[in-house]
Amino acid sequence: MTGTTSASHDMPNDNPIKETMNIVIVGHVDHGKSTLLGRLYADTGTLPVGKIEKIQAICQQQGKEFEYAFLFDAFLEEQQQGITIDTARTFFSWGNRQYIIIDAPGHKEFLKNMVSGAARAEAALLLIDALEGVKDQSKRHGLLLSMLGVKQVTVVVNKMDLVGYREDVFRGIEKEYTEFLAQLNVIPQYVIPASAKQGINITTNATETPWYTGPTVLDSLSHFSLDAADTEQPLRLPLQDVYKFDARRILVGRITAGQLKVGDRLVFAPSNKSAVIQTIEAFNVDPAPMQARAGESVGITLDEQIFVERGQIAAHEHQGPFVSTSFRANVFWLGQRPLERNRTYSLRLATREVPCEVSTIHRIVNANDLDDRQTSTSVQRNEVADLTFRTKAPLAFDTYTTSEDTGRFVLVDEYDVSGGGIITEMIRDEQEGLRTEARERDSAWVKGEIGPEERAQHYGHRAAVVLFTGPDTTAKAFLARKLESVLVAEGRHAYLLDAENLRRGLDADIGETNATEAVRRYGEVAKLLTDTGLLVLSTTNPFSLPGGTIAQAIQTLINPTPVITIYMSKEQESLLPDATLTFVGPEDFDARTRQIIETLKQIGILAESVGAQPDFQFSI
Amino acid sequence: MKHLRQLENQSIFILREAYKNFDNLGMLWSMGKDSTVLLWLARKAFFGHVPFPLLHVDTSYKIPAMIEYRDRLAREWRLNLVVGQNKEALANGMNHTRGRVECCTALKTEGLKLLLEEKGYTGIILGVRSDEDSTRAKERYFSPRDKNNEWDFRDQPPELWDQYKISFPPGTHIRIHPLLDWTEINIWEYIKLENIPFLDSLYLDQGTGQRYRSLGCEPCTFPMKSTAKNVDDVIIELKNSKVAERAGRAQDEGRGMEQLRKEGYM
Structure with missing residues (x-):
């Protein structure tokens, strides 16, 4: 093997590292992934001392020929079977990049390992065996890479030694596979003819393929670029947690797209809650950061104590998901x-x-x-x-x-x-129509000085709607009335709002048949009442719609105030609907009332006793 | 420096996922450079607090300076330190002369198992790195261990898009590895960047022409020839070195590490 020494060979290895990049090597089993990887390290002199000797000794012991692949097949079983079982990560520094190279197994049965490896990667080397050509599995790998978001791909046609380095064989594979990838909107950066076993076009250009003028595999790595475009996109900050280790209430998460700065107004989806970033918190950083961008794990505090929790996505106004x-x-x-x-x-x-x-x-x-x-x-x-x-x-x-x-x-x-x-x-x-209504109404909502947190502290409970659902004649209204009496006797602010009470007044202009509009109006009234901090109790009796639909519509309108559903049935049904509590059979109403109150305490709606400061983990 | 911040952000994300999803969580701290960086990252993730206990499996054969350093930082950083020990094995005289792998299994693997059983931890955060040895190169960030603490490397769960394994059957637990993507050099670069207090009396040459590259039990851990007197010297030395990091750790020889890790070693 002679030929021009690739330029990168002159690059010393002690260049200052500026960035890390994950590259995955995928391909059908036996197409030579581990061999390519072993060759890459051996020919750039980046293996630890004694590593090759150690593997050679193991091979001799087992009476096998030395293979570069064994360098990274860690487990005894992998070396014995000559296959890679699980994804291995190895580190490789070249130029001013630190590469994490992920060797992903190619067996169909190990697809989950290949996916785990490839999902972490910013770029891929996709191997095809020159002798076998494009296999189903090669196509499947291409499809999965495109789904996993790996957009930069270089194809290595390996084992060119087995086809006598024939250009026509290479061009045939190049054409077939490039056309396939094009259907997935993937355009390979390079297609490289190579032989990992013989060291052809891995780190040095070889005379065996005079018709090939492109880069070596090693050089092709430096042509992969790191994605930096995320900061231009609309902000997405999925909330990971809310901390209150000290006086600060810190919302944490990793920015997945865009950027934010102190003073930005954030809207949380799907709750529509909104507040302004007061500070960006950081440990051992002085002065405190004023902005942050995609990729950063941040902590922020807000100007208002709104109730938000893990799972919500923060975005800028009018640019939400x-x-x-x-x-x-x-x-x-x-x-x-x-x-x-x-x-x-x-x-x-x-x-x-x-x-x-x-x-x-x-x-x-x-x-x-x-x-x-x-x-x-x-x-x-x-x-x-x-x-x-x-x-x-x-x-x-x-x-x-x-x-x-x-x-x-x-x-x-x-x-x-x-x-x-x-x-x-x-x-x-x-729910789309109601959701848009709630979003627009919430973003224009005029607030007073007193927020839900202050109300909860005073009343000893959060606002909520407690909705009794289920078939007729199960005494839903009776239990609702009883619950109202007990709550008020305890000093809670509870109110039974029967939808019947809207019919001749607020709903006088709509007919009996417009059930959807009646539910919408009920939801908007419930929104007002819950905004005052009230516990609103009702039954689904007056609505001529299924209980689940009613609960969902009200929930969409009063979001993020919770709707607590109590399903009542006379007999065991085979398929009970989703509900916070389900009561079946003859009732002991005193016991049921106590049970509802206990549940309201458990889920943090009611404080343990009136007068005591409610012990909420976070503000409301 | 940008690459260190990339690694830092990923590790902090993992630590916060662990804290959110595990009710009974602990972090192993061996006082070595890796788990100390991990401890520092926890302070970053939780804004100066460490909201879970730090676990040290004490074999009783540790270098004395390590214990002094442990107790000093625990005091200064207000850490909840939990020390576990396989007292029965020690009472029966277990030491490395009975076999290094046997000794590691009894005092470290079993010691850890006893601690897990006693405290019922369901999530354990560890500072292992992919580049330490080839079995660790095949780890997941969130890696399940069965009821016997064993690792089934043949059937590891898929792990993609920052979605980790956070649900598991009762009796099993998850090992969490926030430093998987860090190299030995990254650790030192980060120690320098953040000015993290480390065991300089062992990791740097004190004028004897040698230093420790990896810390463990006194009888089984050997210093290497080195004149590195500060962190910059260490980084330059490592960039020019082709000797494996754990060359001074006797239990790694042969297939020792594969066997040890399968059975629940860190």
């Missing part, structure tokens, strides 16, 4: 059990976790033929599918192309992350 209970997404499934409709999964998007179901399976994506429209009733392990989801609560999100980190999610089945997805489309749900 979508809010809906439905969206369409492309999903890859890694679970042991297939992904099915009518099963509940936990969806995690940024720091939010919410139960969800698949409502439609549009098609299974065939990696081999992307246009194929194969339909199915479930998604099997290692398949990619186009799906519509329905979440149990409103979710704030973006589409993947507008804001990457808030446009993707994972699905958890039981204890395990079992799939990942990127959101392609927001789907308006039936």
Whole structure:
């Protein structure tokens, strides 16, 4: 092997490191990923002393030929089987970059490990065996890389020695694979003919491929660029937690897009709460920072003590994410059990976790033929599918192309992350109109000097709506009246607002049949009453709509004040609706009332006793 | 410097995820450079506070300066220090002459297991790094351990897009590794950048022409030849070194580390 020494060989290794970049090496099993990696280290002289000797000794012991791949296959089992089982990360400094190179296994059954490796990467080296050509698995890897958000790809056509370094073989593979990637909107930066085993075009250009004038694999790494565009995008700060270790109430999270500065007004989605950034907090930083940008884990304090919690996404006014209970997404499934409709999964998007179901399976994506429209009733392990989801609560999100980190999610089945997805489309749900109304009304709301926190401190409880739902003649109204009496006797501010009381007055202009409008008006009245700090009690009796629909509509309008639902039924039903409390069978109303009061204490609506300062973890 | 801030932001994010999602959380602190950087990052993540206990599995064979340093920082930084020890093994005379892997298993792996059982921790934060040895290169940030504290490297959960494993069956626990992406040089660069107090009497040459590169038990940890007298010297020395970091740690020889880690070693 002769030829020109690549320029990078003259670059000393003690250049000041300026940045870190994650690169993943993917490819079909046996296409030579670990060998390429081993070669890269050995030929740049970046292996620790004795590492090659140690592996050579192990090979001799086992009567095997030395292979570069063994340098990074750590486990005995991996070396014995000659395969990579789990993703390994190795460090490699070249120029003024520190690379973390992720060697991802190529077996189909190890796809979850490949995905784990690739999801961390900013760029990928994709390996194809010159002798075997483009395999299904190579296409699947290309598809997954595009879904995982790895946009920079260099293709290495390896094992060129096995095809006699023939240009026509290389050009054929180059054409076929480039055309495939183009359908995924991926354009490879380079396609490099190489032989990792023989050290051809890895760190030095070789005479064996005189027809190739592009960079070596080593040089191609420096052509990958680090994504810095995120700071130009609209701000997204998914809240991770709220701390009160000392006098400061600090909201923490990692900015996923855009930037913020002291004095900015933030709006939190989906609650629509809003406040101004007072300080940016930091430990061992002097003077305190005045601004922060994408990628930073920050802590901020606000000028007002609004109630916000983990999962909400902070954004600037009028630039917030979508809010809906439905969206369409492309999903890859890694679970042991297939992904099915009518099963509940936990969806995690940024720091939010919410139960969800698949409502439609549009098609299974065939990696081999992307246009194929194969339909199915479930998604099997290692398949990619186009799906519509329905979440149990409103979710704030973006589409993947507008804001990457808030446009993707994972699905958890039981204890395990079992799939990942990127959101392609927001789907308006039936709450959209009410949600817009609430957002616009909240952003124009004129506040007095007294906030919800002060009211809660005085009253010994937070505001809430307690809604009794269930079939007729289950004594919902009786229990609601009883609860009101007991609460008021305890000194709480509770009020029974029967929707019947709106019918001849506020609702006089709408007919009996306009149930949707009646619920909307009830919700707006409840919004006013809860803003005064009141506990509002009601039954769903007067509305001619299902209890769940009513509760959801009121919740959307009074958000983030909670709606507590009490479902009452005379007999055990096979499928009980979601409710905070469910009562079945004959009632002991005194006991039920006590039970409701206990529940209200548990979930932090009622303080333990009136007069005592309520012990809320955070402000209201 | 930008690369250190990248690493810092990622580690702080992981620490905050751990604190939010685990009710019974502890952080291992061996007083070495890595876990001390981790402790510093916790103070950054929680604005000067460390809202969980720091656990030290004391083999009784540690270098005395380490214990002095531990107690001093615990006082100054108001740390909740919890020390665990396999007293039974020590009473039965366990030491390295009975076999290094045997000794590590009894005093460290078992010592840790006893501490976990006693306190019922469900999340343990550790300062292991991918570049320390090749089994650690295959770790996840949030890595499950079964009821016997064992690590099943063949079937690790997927980990993507900062979504970690935070739900797990009762009786098992999660090891949390915020420093996985840091190299040995990054650790020293960060110590310098943030001016973090470290055990300079051991990590720097005190005029004897040698220093420790990695700290452990006195009988099994050996200093290396070095004239590095400050952090800058250490960084230059490491950039020009091709000797493995843990070359001075006797228990790593042969397949020692793979076996140890599978069974629950840090």
